[in-house]
Amino acid sequence: MKVGVDNSKLHGELYAPPSKSYTHRAITIGSLSHQSTIHRPLLSADTEATIRACEMFGANIEKKNNKLEINGIDGAPHVPEDVIDVENSGTTLRFMTALATLTDGVTVLTGDRSVRTRPNGPLLEVLQNLGVDVFSTRNNGRAPLVVKGGLKGAITKIDGSISSQFVSALLIACPLTNNSTTLSIKGELKSKPYVDITTEIIEKAGCEIFVDKNHNTKFIIPAKQKYDLKEYTVPGDFSSASYLLAAAAMTGSKVTVKNLFPSKQGDVKIIDILEQMGANIHWDKDKGDVSVNGGDLNGITVDLGASPDLFPTIAVLGTVAKGTTVIRNAEHVRYKETDRIHAMANELQKMGIKVKEEKDRLTVNGGNLKKANVYGWHDHRIVMALTIAGLIAGDTTVDTAESVFISYPNFFEDMRKIGANIKIVNE
Ligand SMILES: O=C(O)C1=C[C@@H](OP(=O)(O)O)[C@@H](O)[C@H](O)C1
Ligand SMILES: C=C(OP(=O)(O)O)C(=O)O
Incomplete structure (x- = not known):
């Protein structure tokens, strides 16, 4: 046009x-909860990609006048039956890669031409340290991605200079593992406020993440937690x-x-x-x-x-x-x-x-x-x-x-x- x-x-x-970033997180964490209602969500191409992906992981999401009613998956994403296409949304690609690590099968994720140019190397490297088999056929972890479930908590590090979405994705998945995780940031964490938005919604959903408040370079994520977002207004x-x-x-x-x-x-x-x-x-x-x-x-x-x-x-x-x-x-x-x-x-x-x-x-x-x-x-x-x-x-x-x-x-x-x-x- x-x-x-x-x-x-x-x-x-x-x-x-309504905020795109808050909507992505509310849909994702709402889907990992038992049942949630998201009021005033942003309905746009990117957030629709997150809705579709969460549905492929087993959530049921209904749009009702200016709200989303989510019947969630209680922390246990199903193995998707088909390739997840995130279209143009980098946030969806990174968050859904994290959800894929919680399944007991294999997930394939891809997106449009633009998303397929975006680097995911640091995220894939950390996931491997956390016990996940994850592959990209292209340089610096570009999509398409193949992700096998099996995320385990551990002590690990991530490069913060490319995208905060890698950190947000890990913070969303790690509370649901069987061992706690300590995630340290190497270098300056770019786009840090987006990580604060992530922890805000995680906490709203009843989970705990401890952040080293002085330097913001270390996150401690206790294991075996449960999300329960209930109601959220974007x-x-x-x-x-x-x-x-x-x-x-x-x-x-x-x-x-x-x-x-x-x-x-x-x-x-x-x-x-x-x-x-x-x-x-x-x-x-x-x-x-x-x-x-x-x-x-x-x-x-x-x-x-x-x-x-x-x-x-x-x-x-x-x-x-x-x-x-x-x-x-x-x-x-x-x-x-x-x-x-x-x-x-x-x-x-x-x-x-x-x-x-x-x-x-x-x-x-x-x-x-x-x-x-x-x-x-x-x-x-x-x-x-x-x-x-x-x-x-x-x-x-x-x-x-x-x-x-x-x-x-x-x-x-x-x-x-x-x-x-x-x-x-x-x-
Ligand atoms: O987590 C998010 O919602 C976002 C994080 C930012 O990306 P980076 O962390 O890759 O800079 C921002 O540019 C993007 O529009 C939305
Ligand atoms: C970069 C953006 O979003 P995403 O990373 O989700 O594609 C954006 O909205 O400007």
Whole structure:
């Protein structure tokens, strides 16, 4: 799908969609419980992939007006009858690999072309240390994966520099084994807040994980625990909200995004970043309202070690900011649906912006965004970020726009509701 975007001034209020990360975890841990109800889940292509996979492991998941009723598998996933296809969802691939280690058979997991480029080497290495036979036919543990059950607790280590999803996956599976596990992190744990989200839901479901609070480099996971999630309500998504808030700041508009209460989500950082850049922004934490009313934006240096998904949003903010914006500590952003550092550098140059791409960072020089026909790289976050750039550039088209279904199916409708000039050029 291609969308056309024109200059727009925005106004009004919107509800942030439900969090993708919390929804994945609630479905997974709800499925490992006896019975659970998930209220206000995100229903998107990625979370549907998790629903389908959990059903293949034996859970029964029914969608009923804005909730999921789960009849779970009590900590004992069945052997799937067919290959699990996670499509575009890295989170699903990593979490379902962990569930596969709890079966007493063999599971094959694969995904779309993008997921099959994503590395899983560190996860496979640790699983082997934990007694699991796991194979990838490709380099650095890329899918397709073949996983044989038999996870045993042990003392082990994992490289934290590629993806926190490996750690989250292990934390979800290890409480269900017969021996306790000690998992130490080698190097900096990137995207750490996502691990905090994982432990939050694990604890909500009645299991214990001990974290070395000073350094966050060691997790002790007692064995023979049971999940019992019961009821869970998914909070709003700060990553999805980042496009709406950034769009309001860039276009000098007044917009309020609701359903944004204080959260463990690392992408809460968008509020501080916008404030530091000079946006007029106010967060009413009790009401869950974040209001932006334009502002003169200045370039800043941002460390995205903990919040990689903000990368495309901040790159676009940098285009309209005075001076340079440096987005650093972002090498792991290269291992997403696409190499997002490269993709954004490429597309922003088409829009007349000077950028400098380096291994772990992007420098964006503020300038005049020019109209262009840009490519969305089949990546939801690239598409949403380029769309908001189009609000300033005008007369811009964004291709592969259907990929917003991955995390924010109503993105274009929501943007139109607040006045964005967006039309579908072709389906
Ligand atoms: O666990 C999660 O829900 C996620 C973790 C992050 O990935 P990495 O840990 O691979 O950086 C993030 O980029 C992704 O969108 C969602
Ligand atoms: C990287 C993302 O998700 P996943 O890793 O689940 O594909 C994302 O949503 O930006």
